[in-house]
Structure formats: structure tokens, C-alpha cells
Amino acid sequence: MQKGNRCFEGFAEVYRSGGYARFSERVTRVLPGFLAEHGLSANSVLDLACGEGTFLRGIATENNWAVGVDLSRRMLSLAQNAEAQGNSSPLYAAADMVSPPFVPGSFDLVTCWFDSLNYVTSEEDLRSVFEEVNRLLIPGGAFVFDMNTVFALSVLWQREGVSIQRNDSEVLEIQMPSFDFDTVTAKLEILVMVREGNGWRRIDETHLERGYTPQEVIGLLKGAGFDVRGFWEDLEYLTPLHDESPRMWFLTIVPE
Numbered sequence: 001m002q003k004g005n006r007c008f009e010g011f012a013e014v015y016r017s018g019g020y021a022r023f024s025e026r027v028t029r030v031l032p033g034f035l036a037e038h039g040l041s042a043n044s045v046l047d048l049a050c051g052e053g054t055f056l057r058g059i060a061t062e063n064n065w066a067v068g069v070d071l072s073r074r075m076l077s078l079a080q081n082a083e084a085q086g087n088s089s090p091l092y093a094a095a096d097m098v099s100p101p102f103v104p105g106s107f108d109l110v111t112c113w114f115d116s117l118n119y120v121t122s123e124e125d126l127r128s129v130f131e132e133v134n135r136l137l138i139p140g141g142a143f144v145f146d147m148n149t150v151f152a153l154s155v156l157w158q159r160e161g162v163s164i165q166r167n168d169s170e171v172l173e174i175q176m177p178s179f180d181f182d183t184v185t186a187k188l189e190i191l192v193m194v195r196e197g198n199g200w201r202r203i204d205e206t207h208l209e210r211g212y213t214p215q216e217v218i219g220l221l222k223g224a225g226f227d228v229r230g231f232w233e234d235l236e237y238l239t240p241l242h243d244e245s246p247r248m249w250f251l252t253i254v255p256e
């Protein structure tokens with residue numbers, strides 16, 4: 001998403017009901033073991049691009065505090081409403097992760113899941129995100145995140161072509177991907193028909209995801225002052241990255 005591009009507004013409900021949150025459910029299950037293995041804590045957590053809040057609801061306990069920011073007010077409103085039914089109490093704020101509104105050293109863990117950093121489509125903005133995260137973490141604090149690889153966006157998405165993601169009595173969701181090699185950016189046109197009464201309401205959204213190589217990401221992280229501790233194809237099995245990995249996961253630390 002470019003700054004100001006308001007996707008995930010009309011699509012938010014379909015995102016929640018369409019099983020997309022399974023990704024962050026898995027992260028919620030895997031992350032505690034990963035943090036423990038690396039001697040890291042999650043006493044104060046900031047989730048960038050928190051979406052409808054599944055991860056924060058899973059990680060927030062009585063013993064820590066958790067904050068989420070997202071550009072989409074609709075996603076945030078789903079998060080807030082879901083929260084009212086739960087036991088934990090994350091806080092949510094509408095903010096751009098390029099310039100999150102918190103004082104330095106506020107968190108010991110910052111996270112960003114499910115391609116959200118690919119929505120930052122300029123290298124300059126990605127640099128800002130990393131610099132801001134570095135500023136917001138305490139010394140020794142960790143930034144853990146995933147991104148789609150260039151291979152996923154330029155080959156796997158395109159191989160899939162136009163696809164029907166969902167077709168049931170309530171929702172028809174069609175996705176149409178394309179890729180621009182000049183900007184290394186995938187465009188996903190999403191057309192959704194949502195049943196309303198006896199008729200259907202149409203939602204159109206365009207999502208842009210930029211691909212970055214692991215080397216580009218590592219260069220930007222180091223430039224922002226991070227110690228890059230590791231990068232993998234998968235956070236649970238810690239499989240190494242290779243040319244055809246669909247996703248890359250990073251662990252970076254603010255040096256003490």
C-alpha cells in the first residue's frame with residue numbers, strides 16, 4: 001500500500017470471515033517458542049499493521065501490554081469490537097507504520113506479519129519503518145517480521161493467475177494479479193461481491209505489494225542500526241531461505 005492508499009477498508013470483513021487470520025493464528029502459536037529459544041521477551045509489544053487483531057489478542061496477557069497500529073480504520077474497528085468479547089486488552093491506534101506515534105524505547109518487541117511490509121512500496125519508506133522501529137525498541141529489543149519474496153510476487157502469484165478465492169452463499173471473491181518488473185511490484189485487483197438482503201454489494205480494491213531481496217532488507221536493517229540475527233523461510237522450522245522461497249522471516253535486535 002502506498003501512503004494514503006486506503007485498501008483493506010471494504011475488504012476488512014471479508015478478510016476476517018475468509019480465513020486470512022489463520023496466518024496470524026499460526027504466528028501466535030509459533031512465536032512464544034521462537035522468542036524463548038532466542039532468549040527474548042514480549043513484555044511490551046507493538047504489532048505494526050495489526051489488521052483485525054488476531055495476533056495481538058493471542059499474545060496479550062495480564063502480564064504484558066500490547067499495542068497495534070494499522071492504516072485501515074475498518075480493520076481497527078473489527079479489532080476493537082472483537083476485543084470487547086475477549087479477556088486481554090490490547091490498545092489500537094490508527095497510524096502509518098512509516099511514522100508510528102510513540103516515544104523512543106517504548107517496546108521490547110515489535111512485530112509485523114503477513115506481507116504487511118510489502119505494502120510499503122518505496123525503499124525510502126521501508127528505511128523509515130526500520131529506523132522508527134529501531135527508535136521505538138529498548139536496547140536488546142527485537143523486531144520480528146515476515147515478507148513475501150520477489151519470487152512469490154513475480155512467479156507464484158502470477159502462475160496462479162486469475163483465481164476465485166471464495167464462492168459461497170455470502171461472498172464471491174476474485175483476485176487478479178499482475179507484476180511490474182520495473183518497480184518490482186505486484187498488483188492484486190480484488191473484486192468482491194457480498195450478499196446484502198436479496199442483492200449483492202460490489203467491492204473493488206487494488207493492493208500493491210513491492211518485492212525486496214533479502215540483501216536489500218538486510219542492508220536497510222543494518223543501516224537503521226539493527227543487528228540481523230537470522231533470516232529463514234519459515235519461523236517454525238527455521239528452514240533456510242533459497243531462491244524459490246515464498247516467504248522470508250527476519251529476527252533483528254537493537255544492540256545493547
Ligand SMILES: C[S@@+](CC[C@H](N)C(=O)[O-])C[C@H]1O[C@@H](n2cnc3c(N)ncnc32)[C@H](O)[C@@H]1O
Nearest residue numbers: 001008024049050051070071072096097114119
Ligand atoms: C495482509 S494484512 C495483515 C494484517 C495482520 N498483520 C495479519 O497478520 O492478519 C495487511 C495489513 O497492513 C495494513 N497496512 C498496510 N500498509 C500500512 C501502513 N503503511 N501502516 C499501517 N498499516 C498498514 C493494512 O491496512 C492491513 O491491515
